[in-house]
Amino acid sequence: MTVAISDRASEIAARVETFVREQIVPYEKDPRFEVHGHGPTDEMVAEMRAKARAAGVLTPHILADGAHLSQRETAAVLIKSGLSPLGPLACNTMAPDEGNMYLLGHVASAEQKDRFLKPLIAGEARSAFFMTEPAAEGGAGSDPSMMQTVCHKDGDHWVINGRKAFITGAQGAKVGIIMAKSEDGACMFLVDLPDPAIRIERVLDTIDSSMPGGHAVIQIENLRVSADQMLGASGEGFKYAQVRLSPARLSHCMRWLGSCIRAQEIATAYACTRQAFGKPLIDHEGVGFMLAENRIALQQCELMIDWTASVLDGGSLGTVESSMAKVAVSEQLMKIADNCVQVMGGTGVTGDSIVEQVFREIRAFRIYDGPTEVHKWSLAKKIKRDFLKGQAA
Numbered sequence: 114m115t116v117a118i119s120d121r122a123s124e125i126a127a128r129v130e131t132f133v134r135e136q137i138v139p140y141e142k143d144p145r146f147e148v149h150g151h152g153p154t155d156e157m158v159a160e161m162r163a164k165a166r167a168a169g170v171l172t173p174h175i176l177a178d179g180a181h182l183s184q185r186e187t188a189a190v191l192i193k194s195g196l197s198p199l200g201p202l203a204c205n206t207m208a209p210d211e212g213n214m215y216l217l218g219h220v221a222s223a224e225q226k227d228r229f230l231k232p233l234i235a236g237e238a239r240s241a242f243f244m245t246e247p248a249a250e251g252g253a254g255s256d257p258s259m260m261q262t263v264c265h266k267d268g269d270h271w272v273i274n275g276r277k278a279f280i281t282g283a284q285g286a287k288v289g290i291i292m293a294k295s296e297d298g299a300c301m302f303l304v305d306l307p308d309p310a311i312r313i314e315r316v317l318d319t320i321d322s323s324m325p326g327g328h329a330v331i332q333i334e335n336l337r338v339s340a341d342q343m344l345g346a347s348g349e350g351f352k353y354a355q356v357r358l359s360p361a362r363l364s365h366c367m368r369w370l371g372s373c374i375r376a377q378e379i380a381t382a383y384a385c386t387r388q389a390f391g392k393p394l395i396d397h398e399g400v401g402f403m404l405a406e407n408r409i410a411l412q413q414c415e416l417m418i419d420w421t422a423s424v425l426d427g428g429s430l431g432t433v434e435s436s437m438a439k440v441a442v443s444e445q446l447m448k449i450a451d452n453c454v455q456v457m458g459g460t461g462v463t464g465d466s467i468v469e470q471v472f473r474e475i476r477a478f479r480i481y482d483g484p485t486e487v488h489k490w491s492l493a494k495k496i497k498r499d500f501l502k503g504q505a506a
């Protein structure tokens with residue numbers, strides 16, 4: 114990879130890479146990590162995090178004084194943490210926590226940071242973000258304005274009722290960020306988990322397997338939270354969601370780029386050592402071209418991430434740019450992962466390497482944080498707006 118970056122980010126990224134390759138890759142074969150289950154056990158996560166702490170790479174994108182690395186610097190570090198699907202969990206750079214920490218770092222009050230953010234940065238707790246609702250009941254999904262979860266003020270408290278779906282890591286999380294609608298509009302609340310008023314109905318059986326706790330369907334029934342647990346102001350919830358949106362989209366791109374870089378390494382080793390029809394696979398043009406196309410696409414993904422990160426570092430919310438990056442990177446990574454599986458033949462679809470898992474994970478990535486079609490639809494609306502504005506001028 115080629116993007117030039119600050120000395121401090123290069124140094125952190127190098128430490129993260131060494132840590133992930135030397136200490137975390139061996140965990141990929143640990144029986145506590147059920148490759149087709151819902152990620153590693155919390156015990157295994159705690160063990161990996163103890164090692165990350167000792168290696169000085171726990172929550173490496175947030176500095177000792179609480180400041181964040183720039184987005185370009187974050188990219189250098191998160192790509193390395195993604196070299197194993199377990200790396201982000203070990204380094205505490207994973208979703209949804211990384212995005213949640215970013216949001217709290219930018220919007221939470223000092224008291225809220227002390228209570229809810231500190232344990233997350235210390236890697237002692239996991240968090241969950243509650244926005245999506247069951248599709249069968251007509252709740253929020255691609256269109257967040259369809260939100261049905263409601264909240265109303267009752268003295269010094271808010272009372273929340275509703276149902277949520279696909280809530281990553283809710284099972285086992287200690288901190289929750291819940292979105293609900295008041296008379297003013299969307300609101301966000303910080304809650305301690307578990308809470309008897311937040312009942313996990315079931316954990317969905319999904320294609321991916323890197324996120325502890327999986328993705329839950331949840332009933333929230335008369336949840337009472339004190340007024341100081343509201344994040345910001347009533348009715349401003351979608352504004353805060355925008356703060357989280359672009360960096361969270363981009364960090365998914367960073368981590369999964371790292372995983373695809375590793376998948377390409379594994380597929381390359383296979384193609385260079387496995388023989389068929391009298392020569393190594395890579396010398397057959399059909400195989401060599403797949404790896405060559407992957408190399409080109411990996412570079413394109415890195416550049417797209419770097420460009421978007423620069424836009425965010427310039428102070429913009431980067432909503433359009435991160436939308437474009439999310440589509441371009443997730444679609445390219447899908448093709449890269451598919452090529453890696455194909456290059457490796459039958460071995461590619463087994464759990465003998467991470468290639469099969471990366472393929473499954475990227476499939477889900479094309480849907481969460483906005484399906485490809487929603488981003489394109491939104492971009493098309495902007496293209497039309499810009500055209501009409503140009504005509505009017």
Ligand SMILES: Cc1cc2nc3c(=O)[nH]c(=O)nc-3n(C[C@H](O)[C@H](O)[C@H](O)COP(=O)(O)OP(=O)(O)OC[C@H]3O[C@@H](n4cnc5c(N)ncnc54)[C@H](O)[C@@H]3O)c2cc1C
Nearest residue numbers: 242243244245254255279280281477481482484486487490
């Ligand atoms: C693995 C995983 C983890 C997740 N984690 C969380 C989480 O932690 N918290 C949370 O709140 N949510 C989470 N989600 C939910 C995720 O954000 C939603 O799945 C996503 O927003 C899409 O909503 P939906 O599933 O209801 O799809 P729908 O809204 O039903 O859309 C279905 C399909 O319709 C198409 N479509 C929709 N709108 C348009 C349009 N305007 N133009 C063209 N096509 C369109 C798209 O192809 C889309 O895939 C997660 C989802 C997955 C798969």
